[in-house]
Amino acid sequence: MASVHVWKSELYDSKLGYVSQFGRGVIDLLNPAEGERILDLGCGTGDLAYELTKAGADVTGMDLSGEMIGKAAAKYPEIPFVAGNAEDFAFGEPFDAVFSNAALHWMKNAEKVISCVWDSLKPGGRFIAEFGGKGNVDTVIRSIGEVLSGKYGIDSASLNPWYFPSIAEYSTLLERQGFRVVYAVHFDRPTPMEDGENGLSHWLNGLADDFFKEIPASERGPVYDQIADKARSSLFHDGQWVLDYVRLRIAAVKM
Known part of the structure; x- marks a missing residue:
């Protein structure tokens, strides 16, 4: 079984809050209605599940991380949150919609x-x-690979936790299942990090630490600095890290 990413819920909320902020646009595409049963798949710390309830929807949040689920339940005790694996789950009663933001790329199957x-x-x-x-965060991934292979002899490709498909790849999987893809867009979204010079380190620590499992935590600071040196000319602008995010947004209907 593949290793599971260890989430740091406090860091996620305090320094990586843009994840939920950008997700509000996906809610517009969902257009939730009062009384609908909606599953928030990969709900994180629950902010978007809460937004969905404002439309009167009956929302259940699910995430693989017990820490994230615990934080979500503490923030929004009126919403049911459950720990579960998106690659192997079932509910007794079907949903009107399944919603997911910034989560599916963690699910390789x-x-x-x-x-x-x-x-x-x-x-x-x-x-x-x-x-x-x-193409998502290609510059960062390339910089990570150069540092890890050059100085540490680590094959970063084998540690990459993400699945970043094209429209054609993902739409094909949906259609093979029986879905009708009614909307799909693949777009650049340069994403500013918080906390100035430290922004990339927060991102590496919170979202990319799967790459650094072979390096003791006490020694990772200099590694992050080397990665920053390689990526700086492309991604550091006016005192802020702006990462090269590329997103895939999909709407499909069960026929």
Whole structure:
């Protein structure tokens, strides 16, 4: 079984809050209605699940991370949050929609995820998602690889925790399952990091630490600095790190 990313919920909320902020645009695509049963798949610390409830939807949040679920339940005790694996889940009662923001790229077995989503939806149910698409954070990944292979002899490709598909790749999987893809866009979204010079380190520590498992935590600071040196000319502008995010936004209907 592949290793599971260890989430730091406090860092996620305090320094990586843009994840939920950008997700509000995906809610517009979902267009939740009062009384709808909606599953927030990969709900993190619950902010978007809470936004969905404002439309009167009956929301359940699910995430693989017990720490994230605990934080979400503490913030929004009125919402049911459950720990679960998106590659292997089932609910007793089907949903009107499954919603996911910035989570599907952590799930490498996309076919299993899509199959579980299909099984959890009512006929005519909607699957609305945004996640990292082909080319996402390429500059950062390349810089990580150069530092780890050059100085430490570490093959970063084998440690990469992400799945960043193209429109064609992901739409094909959806259609093979039986979904009708009604909307798909693959777009650049340069994303500013908080905390100035430290922004890239926060990102590496919170979202990319799978690459650094072979390096003791006490020794990672200099590694982050070397990665920053390689990426700086492309991604550091006017005192701020702006990462090269590329997103895939999809809407599909269960036929």
